[in-house]
Amino acid sequence: MMLNTGGVRVPEGANSLGAFRFVFRDLMDAKVRGLQVLSLVTQQCYGGGSMLAAVSDGVLVNAQSQISMSGPRLIQALNQYVEGDDVTTDQVRLVLSGKSRAATSDRFQLVEDDAEGYRRGIQRLLSSSDNLGPSINQSLLNLERRFAENGVIPSDRFTAKESIHPSIDKSKFGCGNSWSVRASLFTQDTQVGSATAAYALVTDSFADAESIYDLVKAIDALPNSISNINIFIDCPSHSPSLIDETLILSEYLATLALGVRLKHLSGVNVHVLVIGSSGGGIFAALSAAASRMSMLSAGSVQVLPRAALRAMRRPDENLITTKQLLESGAVDDMLEDLSSVLS
Incomplete structure (x- = not known):
């Protein structure tokens, strides 16, 4: 898959949510049946597009590729608005960069940003003996280790809401x-x-x-x-x-x-x-x-x-x-x- 996207368009509302639901569901079903899924991100890949990349068995990125659930503008705005953290655009883009993603997850493979770099990267992924990605159990272990590897200390846990819903005891x-x-x-x-x-x-x-x-x-x-x-x-x-x-x-x-x-x-x-x-x-x-x-x-x-x-x-x-x-x-x-x- 070639994934260069800014995510779903907010004004399209329900249609964008429904369309992504079917695309993502069909991709997961095909992957479970054994389809090898490889993706290429040469520019930016935000929102649902980054979730498609995240179920891929391998993702080729260059150092300047940007991959995240939220776009840089939203991350910067929300961190200032909600967290009170004054993060710069450069700080955000560094975290979202292909170079940082490849350093954090084996799913992302860093290549040169030219035709030859992508060709070699695709050949490497296709010839890999371990080309169907980790199992759910292995993914969970990888995600758990990532907390410690990135200096994220699990929070003091507490209940955020006293009641779930009036209909639920x-x-x-x-x-x-x-x-x-x-x-x-x-x-x-x-x-x-x-x-x-x-x-x-x-x-x-x-x-x-x-x-x-x-x-x-x-x-x-x-x-x-x-x-x-x-x-x-x-x-x-x-x-x-x-x-x-x-x-x-x-x-x-x-x-x-x-x-x-x-x-x-x-x-x-x-x-x-x-x-x-x-x-x-x-x-x-x-x-x-x-x-x-x-x-x-x-x-x-x-x-x-x-x-x-x-x-x-x-x-x-x-x-x-x-x-x-x-x-x-x-x-x-x-x-x-x-x-x-x-x-």
């Missing part, structure tokens, strides 16, 4: 050690032999690399007796933090999507439900991977959260209606309440 969820400073991951207490597992990813802010890692690790560890997984989402978007981009956030999101999709393809019914707000990479990853994507009628989905638009001084032009979400295929159905799911 929080007491039914066991709050162990799986929630990060940015988002809370509630894991349902299940009886031995139960056929259903449930998770709720909820946050007033954004889903960071740590909370995404927690979720995919928990799902991957489920016993084979589980035949149904419910994932409740109230999370406006992925994190635009420069720290999370240092870790290559798109690889965390892609691993989550692929891990959930593997459960679906193995016969597990994976039902993702938007119970509050959702959008960005977290919605893209889970909607593509799910067996069924639902949303409460009181919920909302957007391409970018309002905080991101405000930080970039852009109008809130991405209001998406229920009808648009259904017609585009971004979601499969609407629910008035959770009674049918929690019964």
Whole structure:
């Protein structure tokens, strides 16, 4: 794949979300069936494009290539607006560069920015004996090591929200050690032999690399007796933090999507439900991977959260209606309440 993209266009709203859902889902299914996926990024690759790169078995980049979930302008604006960190454009672009990506992840291969460099890089990837990328288990180990390798200390964990949703009794969820400073991951207490597992990813802010890692690790560890997984989402978007981009956030999101999709393809019914707000990479990853994507009628989905638009001084032009979400295929159905799911 040639991936030079600025990401989905915000004004296209539901159509962009629906189109990416189908493209990403089909790519993951083909990869699981054994298709070797190689990508080339000669310029910039932001948003969903970086998730496509992150499920590739190999990605050729040059030193000036830019790869990230959020574009440099958004990262800089949000870090100043939310984090209070005054990061420069040069600092952001250095983190997102092909040179930095290749130093962080074996998936990215640095080549010279000319035809001969790309030709040799493609030949090297095609001739590699280890050309189908790491397994989910190996990916999880790589992502876990990356926290320490990049000097990211796991946060003091705490609950970000006292309640998940009025329809959900929080007491039914066991709050162990799986929630990060940015988002809370509630894991349902299940009886031995139960056929259903449930998770709720909820946050007033954004889903960071740590909370995404927690979720995919928990799902991957489920016993084979589980035949149904419910994932409740109230999370406006992925994190635009420069720290999370240092870790290559798109690889965390892609691993989550692929891990959930593997459960679906193995016969597990994976039902993702938007119970509050959702959008960005977290919605893209889970909607593509799910067996069924639902949303409460009181919920909302957007391409970018309002905080991101405000930080970039852009109008809130991405209001998406229920009808648009259904017609585009971004979601499969609407629910008035959770009674049918929690019964």
